[in-house]
Amino acid sequence: MIQLIRGFKDILPGEVELWQWIEQCAAGLLEDFGFSQIRIPIMEKTELFARSIGEDTDIVEKEMYTFADRKGQLLTLRPEATASIVRAYIQHKLYATDPVRRLYTIGPMFRRERPQKGRYRQFYQIDAEIFGVAEPYVDAELIVILATLCDRLGVSDITAKVNSLGCPECRPAFRQALTAFLDRVAGDLCGDCLRRRRRNPLRVLDCKVPGCRQAVAGAPSLADSLCDDCRRHFDTVCDLLAGRGIAFQADKNLVRGLDYYTRTAFELQTGALGAQSAVAGGGRYDGLVKALGGPQVPAIGFAIGFDRLAEIVARVRKPPLAGPKVFIAALGTRARDLAFQWHLDLALAGITSAMEHGQKSLKSQMKRADRLDAAFVLIVGDSELESGRLILRNMETKEQEEIELDRVTQSLVRKLK
Ligand code: ATP
Ligand code: MG
Numbered sequence: 001m002i003q004l005i006r007g008f009k010d011i012l013p014g015e016v017e018l019w020q021w022i023e024q025c026a027a028g029l030l031e032d033f034g035f036s037q038i039r040i041p042i043m044e045k046t047e048l049f050a051r052s053i054g055e056d057t058d059i060v061e062k063e064m065y066t067f068a069d070r071k072g073q074l075l076t077l078r079p080e081a082t083a084s085i086v087r088a089y090i091q092h093k094l095y096a097t098d099p100v101r102r103l104y105t106i107g108p109m110f111r112r113e114r115p116q117k118g119r120y121r122q123f124y125q126i127d128a129e130i131f132g133v134a135e136p137y138v139d140a141e142l143i144v145i146l147a148t149l150c151d152r153l154g155v156s157d158i159t160a161k162v163n164s165l166g167c168p169e170c171r172p173a174f175r176q177a178l179t180a181f182l183d184r185v186a187g188d189l190c191g192d193c194l195r196r197r198r199r200n201p202l203r204v205l206d207c208k209v210p211g212c213r214q215a216v217a218g219a220p221s222l223a224d225s226l227c228d229d230c231r232r233h234f235d236t237v238c239d240l241l242a243g244r245g246i247a248f249q250a251d252k253n254l255v256r257g258l259d260y261y262t263r264t265a266f267e268l269q270t271g272a273l274g275a276q277s278a279v280a281g282g283g284r285y286d287g288l289v290k291a292l293g294g295p296q297v298p299a300i301g302f303a304i305g306f307d308r309l310a311e312i313v314a315r316v317r318k319p320p321l322a323g324p325k326v327f328i329a330a331l332g333t334r335a336r337d338l339a340f341q342w343h344l345d346l347a348l349a350g351i352t353s354a355m356e357h358g359q360k361s362l363k364s365q366m367k368r369a370d371r372l373d374a375a376f377v378l379i380v381g382d383s384e385l386e387s388g389r390l391i392l393r394n395m396e397t398k399e400q401e402e403i404e405l406d407r408v409t410q411s412l413v414r415k416l417k
Contacts, residue, residue, distance in 0.1 A: 007113070007121030017322060019310055023106055025152050026126045026304070033145055035102040035128055040084040042108070046074035052083040052288060054259025056200040061192075063111040065121075077110035080258075081127035082285070082301055083292075089131055090294035099132035099297050106306070118276030118308050126309075129301035131289070136233050139264040139284060140240035142302050146268055146280055147246050154316045155270075155309070158279065160248035162241070162266045163222070164234035165202070165255060165283070170227035175201055177220045188215035205255045221252040233263055260285040264300065272312050279312070280304040323373030325416050328355040329365040331381035338408075339380060345409040351416050369395065376416070378403065 004010065011019060027037070046066050053059050065077040078084055085103055088094070094101050106126045113119055128145070130138045143160055150158045166174060182189065182197040182204055189197065190209040197204050205216055226234065241248050248266075256265045265283035273279070282302025289297040326346065330339035339355045346353040354372055356365045362379070369377045379391045388405040392412075403411045 005121070007115035009120060009122070015310070015314070018314055018317070019306070022153060022306070022310055022313055023126075026106070026149055027104070029145060029149055029152065030102075030104045030128055033102070033141070035104040038085060038088060038103045038105050039107075040078075040081065040088055040105060043075050043077055044084055044087070046076040048083050048087055048292075049076050049079060052086065052258075052260055052292060053080070054200070056196050056203055057258055059111060059258070063113055065110045065112055079109055079111045080303060081105050081107070081109065081125060082129060082258075082260075082288075082303070085127070085129050085301075086288055086292055086294070086299070089297075090289060090292060095132065095289075095295060095297055099295070101131040102128070103131070104128040116275075118273050118305075118311065120307060124306035126304040126306055127301065129299060131299045132297050133300075134286065134298040136236040136240065136264070139233075139237045139266075139300055140244070140246075142282060142300060143237075143241055143248065143266055144244055144246060146282075146302060146304070149304075150268070150279075153309070153313050155279075155312050157272050158268055158270050160241070160246065160266055160268055161251035161254050162234075162237065162248050162264065163251050163254040164226055164230055164263050165261050165265050166222055166226050166230050167262050168287070170225055170230055171202075171222075174220070174222050174225040177225065178202065178205075181219050182216075185215040188212070200259070202255050205253055216253070219253075222255075223250070223252045230263055237264055256281055256283055258283075260288040260291070262286045266302070268304075270308075270312060272315070273308055276308060278305065279308050322352075323375065324352045324354040325374070326351065326353040326376045326378055326412060327365070327369035327372060327374035328353055328378045328380065329362060329369065330355060331362060332385075335380045335382070335385060338385075339378075342378075342408050342412075346412060349409065349413045349417065351412060378408070378412070380405075 049064060050060050059079045064079055066074055069075055085105065089101065104127060107124065108122050109125050110122050112121055115121060147160065178201045179197065182201055186194060188211055190207065190212050193204045193207050193212050204212060205219060238250060254265055254267055261283040263284045267278050268280040269277045270279050280302055284300040286298040289299060328339040328342060330336040343353045343355050354374065356368060366377065374395060377393045377395060384390045389402045390405060391400050392403050393400045
């Protein structure tokens with residue numbers, strides 16, 4: 001039997017209802033905050049990700065699904081959405097009338113990581129970006145949106161971690177100090193970090209290897225070397241969050257795995273998922289639109305890990321069972337033919353019904369109605385056809401009532417819709 005690809009998964013009926021509910025909550029909330037939906041392709045030229053996410057990142061170095069198409073062009077299944085949204089923003093000049101744009105998208109991302117609980121090779125993200133605002137208000141707004149979404153979904157045990165990654169003004173000095181520090185602890189770093197520490201020392205702070213985490217525990221803090229503007233920006237974000245009563249922690253080791261971030265970086269973490277603690281991550285990327293060939297437009301965004309969020313939500317909320325409204329229990333060929341017509345007419349009128357298409361006893365049909373969790377059962381056999389009156393049974397209260405044979409669809413629509 002052919003199985004699905006390792007690290008990929010099916011989202012089955014039962015789970016899908018929960019996903020749809022989360023998606024509706026997220027989309028509704030984002031739209032209330034003025035976001036419009038954008039749909040971007042699943043594949044882009046490899047270059048787009050290499051240039052935006054950064055050559056020395058985990059994603060670009062080892063996680064991307066990249067292949068040459070038949071003409072030899074290198075293409076990549078998107079590992080995240082920001083790069084594509086920025087590309088679309090530039091390509092369609094979405095900045096032309098007003099650079100301020102709020103965009104969101106929901107869909108699958110692909111990263112070839114080691115599959116484990118909460119870590120898949122195809123996973124889903126809810127991604128939101130705000131273009132054109134440099135002020136810290138929107139940084140706080142995005143974190144408020146994330147906290148609100150978790151709250152509405154009934155997800156507790158969430159902490160927002162916030163840090164500032166500085167800007168091209170203040171980061172170089174920090175980089176230097178960090179490099180000097182990393183030289184001193186080089187003996188404790190993993191191979192990747194040894195290699196990266198010259199080209200991109202910040203990345204070492206983000207390494208998940210326990211030895212590296214320990215080695216960098218005493219590293220100099222970016223927070224201590226921020227320029228005045230970055231410091232003020234960060235303090236304002238913190239003040240705004242505190243003012244709204246959002247629980248957050250300033251975390252000087254939070255760097256995030258992508259190169260394009262400047263200033264505010266944040267992550268929503270939970271204790272509920274074991275090792276995979278990040279439910280959402282985001283940050284400001286004031287230089288990316290320009291770096292990808294657009295005008296100088298500041299921007300900030302976040303990505304929520306849908307799979308991880310759904311896993312937590314599934315623990316606190318069981319999706320409602322979607323049983324049919326009516327099960328039509330028909331006995332005999334004529335009754336079954338009629339039942340089939342009612343089944344079609346009810347569905348067309350927006351009422352889900354089910355029936356037994358083969359010949360089965362009333363007892364076995366009632367059992368099936370029970371198993372499907374039908375709200376009502378309509379019973380039609382020879383004697384009902386004779387009398388012109390059918391029985392409609394409420395499966396919960398066990399009450400029964402009569403329905404006229406020549407008005408079945410109308411009666412049920414009036415009663416059940
Ligand atoms: P992690 O530290 O867990 O690898 P990340 O920093 O690589 O996360 P981001 O690129 O910030 O993740 O993506 C945003 C969110 O997407 C993460 O917080 C996480 O919830 C989710 N996510 C990332 N990679 C995966 C994956 N392979 N499987 C499932 N969810 C993922
Ligand atoms: Mg990762």
